[in-house]
Amino acid sequence: MRLTWYGHACFLVETGGSRLLIDPFFTGNGQAPVTADEVTADAILVTHGHADHLGDTVAIAKRCQALVVSNFEICNWVAAKGVARVHPQHVGGAFEHAWGRLKLTAAQHGSSLPDGSYGGNPCGLLLSAEGHTVYHAGDTGLFYDMKLIGDEGIDCAILPIGDNFTMGPEDALRAVQLLRPARVIPIHYNTFDVIRQDADAWAERVRETTSVEVTVLRPGDSLELA
Numbered sequence: 496m497r498l499t500w501y502g503h504a505c506f507l508v509e510t511g512g513s514r515l516l517i518d519p520f521f522t523g524n525g526q527a528p529v530t531a532d533e534v535t536a537d538a539i540l541v542t543h544g545h546a547d548h549l550g551d552t553v554a555i556a557k558r559c560q561a562l563v564v565s566n567f568e569i570c571n572w573v574a575a576k577g578v579a580r581v582h583p584q585h586v587g588g589a590f591e592h593a594w595g596r597l598k599l600t601a602a603q604h605g606s607s608l609p610d611g612s613y614g615g616n617p618c619g620l621l622l623s624a625e626g627h628t629v630y631h632a633g634d635t636g637l638f639y640d641m642k643l644i645g646d647e648g649i650d651c652a653i654l655p656i657g658d659n660f661t662m663g664p665e666d667a668l669r670a671v672q673l674l675r676p677a678r679v680i681p682i683h684y685n686t687f688d689v690i691r692q693d694a695d696a697w698a699e700r701v702r703e704t705t706s707v708e709v710t711v712l713r714p715g716d717s718l719e720l721a
């Protein structure tokens with residue numbers, strides 16, 4: 496399984512010949528090293544309705560005939576915009592897709608859509624494929640039930656550290672302690688001025704206080720999960 500970070504919360508997951516895009520925010524994302532027209536996807540996983548996560552979902556899904564997986568409300572919204580293939584799930588529910596098992600997890604955040612429509616509850620993503628389990632927390636504050644998510648055995652946790660809209664560095668460190676992943680990747684920082692953080696300093700703190708591996712990616716970097 497190969498993870499490529501496109502800045503902010505956006506990842507490409509390549510697994511078993513499938514290409515999964517998570518929170519495909521390219522247009523307006525100053526960190527993205529590629530444009531929405533340059534990426535392809537078999538499936539697009541959307542954590543919540545905010546523009547910096549829903550991003551270019553509709554355009555990419557239409558061009559690639561990609562399956563959109565998200566909560567029920569967001570799936571209905573993109574379907575009304577002309578996306579042909581959607582698979583709604585909801586918090587706590589898992590499904591065995593062709594490319595892996597995906598469970599939507601809770602997140603403490605909002606989820607309104609760009610036009611003000613109701614976007615359901617925000618989600619995190621727990622993806623298991625090819626023997627790897629990846630947790631993308633979406634946008635969230637710290638919550639104690641992360642301990643339950645950690646009980647599932649996480650190989651790689653992807654956590655916001657930006658503060659202001661989500662957990663900041665302090666709470667993200669506590670999240671690592673609750674989740675107990677083998678590895679963690681910090682995201683959702685430096686995209687905007689209000690979420691400016693020193694990810695390398697955060698990584699040092701994680702290394703000092705836990706036995707968790709930390710990978711600080713630069714936008715465009717990939718990580719292969721062995």
Ligand code: NI
Pocket residue numbers: 543545548604605634660
């Ligand atoms: Ni958000």
Ligand code: MN
Pocket residue numbers: 545547548634660683
């Ligand atoms: Mn966000």
